[in-house]
Amino acid sequence: MKIMVIGGGGREHAIIRSLRKNQKISEIYALPGNGGIAADAVCVDIGAKDIEAQVCFAKENGIDFAVVAPDDPLVLGAVDALEAAGIPCFGPDKKAAIIEGSKVFSKNLMKKYGIPTAAYEVFTDAETALAYVKTSPLPAVIKADGLALGKGVIIAETREDAVAAVETIMLDKKFGDSGNQIVIEEFLTGPEVSVLSFTDGKTVIPMVSSMDHKRAHDNDEGLNTGGMGTIAPNPYYTPEIARRCMDEIFRPTVAAMAQEGRPFRGCLYFGLMLTPNGPKVIEYNCRFGDPETQVVLPLMESDLLTAMQACRAGTLEETDVRFSSGSACCVVMASDGYPESYEKGYEITVDADAEAEIFVAGAKREDGKLITNGGRVLGVTAAANDLPRAISKAYAAVDKVHFGNAYYRHDIGRRALRALDT
Secondary structure (H helix, E strand, O other): OEEEEEEOOHHHHHHHHHHOOOOOOOEEEEEEOOOOHHHOOEEOOOOOOOHHHHHHHHHHOOOOEEEEOOHHHHHHOHHHHHHHOOOOEEOOOHHHHHHHHOHHHHHHHHHHHOOOEOOEEEEOOHHHHHHHHOOOOOOEEEEEOOOOOOOOEEEEOOHHHHHHHHHHHHHOOOOHHHHOOEEEEEOOOOOEEEEEEEEEOOOEEEOOOEEEOOEEEHHHEEEEOOOOEEEEOOOOOOHHHHHHHHHHHHHHHHHHHHHOOOOOEEEEEEEEEEEOOEEEEEEEEOOOOOOOHHHHHHHEOOOHHHHHHHHHHOOHHHOOOOEOOOEEEEEEEEEOOOOOOOOOOOEOEEOOOOOOEEEEOOEEEEOOEEEEOOOEEEEEEEEEOOHHHHHHHHHHHHOOEEOOOEEOOOOOOHHHHHHHHO
16 A cells, blocks of 8 residues: 655644554655655655645545645645545544644634633724733633644733733734634633544544643743654543543533534544543644654554554544553754744754654754754654553653754653652
8 A cells, every 4th residue: 555644744743643553555756855754654745734635635646545644735735636636535524623723723613512621802902802801801812713733832921911912913913814714711720731632523532641841941831842752651641531521521522523514534533631620621633643653653552554444444433543542752952042043053963772662753864964954853652561651762762862052841741750759
């Protein structure tokens, strides 16, 4: 089989590594991939949003199955275009991808079907929104409606912050048309949990839960990033919580999308807050999370391609999907200065005795060398029987990865270890 994976980050590298375990796969192409992915797949210089070129490539190269990994091409309809050309795909079509593509849609969906989430208001003009935030409860969470590279959410602690957030999104158009509408919602408290799930539009099978670390610096300080590391499973996500989420959130969401004529087939990501009043949805994503994928897929014991094909075929209920009872930790190594300004162009070297999987996010190949080419450069992932060992192994491996300007958090998993001790 020939497989095509659209995307070029650490998430896609983890997906490709997992797919490579299937002996039926003869070739994997990554569009566009990156310098690290090139060790595991054939990289093709076609951008993730260049859907027309993706379709042409798939037809010309006899692609048997495509995996559309990032949010942008999913929301733009890459799956629709590829399927129309006869290329079977893993990922939701455009109608279903709106669950991430529009926060207004997803909040209204939850309200209509009684799925627990934060109370909210929707605004389509800045004047009304500004009037609202001058009297609304604080802190307030202010979200751009559309995709914004994971940065379209602002937590406003003060009245001034709230006004500035509305102006930034709606008047300054920092996120472009994604800010034409905004959602302002109540600030929830409690541990956060990420749960990726396979679904074929009827059945939903959650993967191992995880805990992301979004802030740039230790002790959850600094700016929000795309994710500085993650662990799995999340100790706050107990069997009792998992049952509640299945009954109150996961199945109702899949059923709601089907009822709306938007059956969701692919990976549905549930971003959850475990509040004093029970689990609530913070956000949906229409794809694998990054860097959550880098700890979840290494714990998968059954075959990834089989699960993906079952999601498309509607046969997930009778498909074997299994995960290890162990734990995993991913430490993201970034360029110092990320997520703001940073230098790139440094050679990356890895000691031969590094006992971890290294998923490359921002690097290119030059003269046979791997060179830094992004903010988040790579993720160092280690799995073990328990979380303390996984964390220890990951950091031991980090010490064996070298590049100029390297920066990483030193406390990935610390909150999880505290939770295990209580």
